[in-house]
Amino acid sequence: MKQTARIISTYSADAMGVCSALYELGGMTVMHDASGCNSTYTTHDEPRWFDMDSMVYISGLSEMEAIMGDDEKLIEDISEAAEEMHPKFIAIAGTPIPTMTGFDYDAVAEVIEKRTGIPTFGFPTTGMNTYVHGASMALEGVVNRLIGDPSDKWIEEKLGEVETSDEEVPYKVNILGLTPLDYSGDGQVESIEKWLTDRGFLVGSRFAMGSDLDELGRASEAEVNLVVSGTGLGAARAMYEKFAIPSVIGLPIGPKQSDLLEDALLKAAREYRRFRTSGTVTERAGLTRLKIHPNDLDPVVKDDIVVLIGEGVMNFSLANSIRFETGHKTKVLCATECPDGILREWDKMTPDEDDIIPELAEASYIIADPLYKPICPKSAKFIALPSVGFSGRMYRDDIPDLVRDPGLILNQF
């Protein structure tokens, strides 16, 4: 039956995705919730909680406040806390009860912003979608509200540098979709950065691990974005709509996948630079985002099927690499939200346990978080790929850095 899970876990929810995405930016995030969301988030979803400060709270919604529609209590509590702690922005994320009572996120955010003078977001999460939905919404909001055009001075200098240089000036790349829910292992983020610099790119803003709000504010200086998880797709959309900056979707795992990704980044960046240096806004609107689908390029040489379960972007990137490097057929079972056009036609959206189980019957190999193992057939070899987004802190120490060392997975076939 849909919606039941006999034994497997569930993904971190959208409200937690908002908190995770905004964690390092100096804002104050409030989950409008009675109780429970905060301890769940801080215990299972947020490995930074003990060591890095961030203002993440719940509103402590009570029965009477919900029934009476007492939004003023929330507005007062947030305004008072903001006055004391001076966050750079305020974000409110929703949960099931505010969803039911028709809480008006935009209106409350507007009132708080007027009262405090601090930019305020109202994210209408419901607590019933996955973190990908919430984090993507939050990072999109950051781009739309908090990031402006590059300064005239910077543009002038950049144009001058491009025009006068004898060599191709390195392209600047933002990394979109970084949260510990997907990238929690030691060195994972640094490996992506290293891959970019090794290939001659400049690393721009990291949305949103390792960059503060000031650094994100310069994101429009980049010429292309690299989207490394579904949590970056909202920001990618906003970066295109607001600045016409294109995005390439995928993770550099394995040699061939990495080469294709580099080519795609270069192509997109060159095209964008050409428009930035000579085009008009109208002309820029003709750009489209890019992504790679290298699966179409190589013949399958082995019949064994590798099934991957988890977040869409990371898993389709790994699936591509497995196919390139080992020749196995691959199928991604995406258990989180993923916009149309990201996955391949043979991949599937599988939000429920009962969607997943039949797809595993034909698998020779299954790559998934260890908490999926109880539903996997013993006939398939299980390869653990832990995700904080699914199993929380339980297997965090075992998360592999596949950008640095893809052999950890690829050598198991």
Add this chain to the structure above:
Amino acid sequence: MLKRIGKDGNTGHVRIPGVRIADADFPAPFRSGLEYSSPARGTWNIVHTGMLMPEAHEIYVCGAGCIRGVILTAAEMGLTDRFSTIAVREHNLLDGDMEDLIIEGVTDVLGKLPKRPPAVLLYTSCVHHFTGTDLDLVYSRLRERFPDIDFADCYMNPIMRKSGLTPDQLMRTRLYSLLHERQISSNAVAIIGNDLPAQKDNDLVKLLEAGGLKVHEITSCRTYAEYQEMAESSVYISYNPDAVSGGDMLSERLGGRHHYVKFSFDFDEIDEENAKLADTLVAVTCAEDGDAGKAAERENALRDAVAQLRERGREECRRALDETLALIGDTPVTIDYTFCPRPLGLARFLLENGFNVTKIYLDGIPGADRPDHEILREEYPDLMLYPTVHAAMRFAAAENADAADGTDAGAEGCRVLAIGQKAAYFENTDNFVNVVEGGGMLGYEAVTHTLELMREAYREKKNMRDLVQIKGLGCDICVR
């Protein structure tokens, strides 16, 4: 310690909202507002407590965000095979099909289990309360479909935490709700309402042993059948304040008497509580016994035990106090509410015996602590109370770490001794007593044991960072 984000941190220094006890209102010394959640996780939640029922299967029905915390609790316990979920989605709020979702969802889960459980703890949530889900219908249908399974209506509805019973109190009513009525034995009693087993040498256990009584406790039940044997008890004894409602309900439904023992660090109060318990045991377990000689023998044994506890208990406590004070001296001591049900009672006891208690971390003053609150206000007006969930407490650990920089930690290296996990976290100290919910202590034993743990904490540092983040301290007793 906590790294500040950005060059100068988000906020600079934030005022940590302490209040002198002389100025603290009862029972709510702090204004409610946005709530922070500290990394100290040792207290039990409703998943842990439910798992105390042997062989029972837990099923939660709620949104993904709410499911997440409970299923990962079960996973960290290694008990996902006793745990299932039914996810509420947005369309269920609009479709009006919540009853069907629960009935068919539970049926689906039970059909997939490798073995039929004897009992199901079915947890509904806030959304069911707000949508007016007909839970009577749900349970009626489920009991019709599965007559061999006992269903307990359990709740994960924190939005009701300020209306009626708290979640902890409610869970302690549900945990014993599946006991079936059976013949009561005057020779049997049950200790109820605790997550952690009673310490083998606490005053209560000593009294019950002296009376030669058969003692049931859910923490020692290995099977569902053993759990059912609790219903033969003639006295249900609780000493967790959150278990009082559960004990009363149990008594009303099954016929045994409920006796609540007040947790205390005050010698006179301990004597009084021990004597009152002996009275109840005599009244119930002796009067109903057909053998007059045996009844008299038990009564004498119980009275003697109370006297012995008074005499030996006081002597041992005084000895322990001397030893502990000589060791710890005027080292600052801080206490938090998760350590035991009477944090102010403990503070008063320590202060009156010469210890330098400086802070208590709590969000509300427990009802049982009211007399201690009054006395402390008069005698120790500068004792500071700090909240644990106030928004500014996010920065307390870092502020305390900053303040401690460069201070002399003393020969033993103990800058501050914390009693309880939250106090340890906020004080940023590895010298702490790692106990939650009273740790099964009671009576004079609680006094001597606490002092012993303080000495140990003073001498030996623990890895606070790792230890306090473990959920449900001691919950491995649920893995049977």
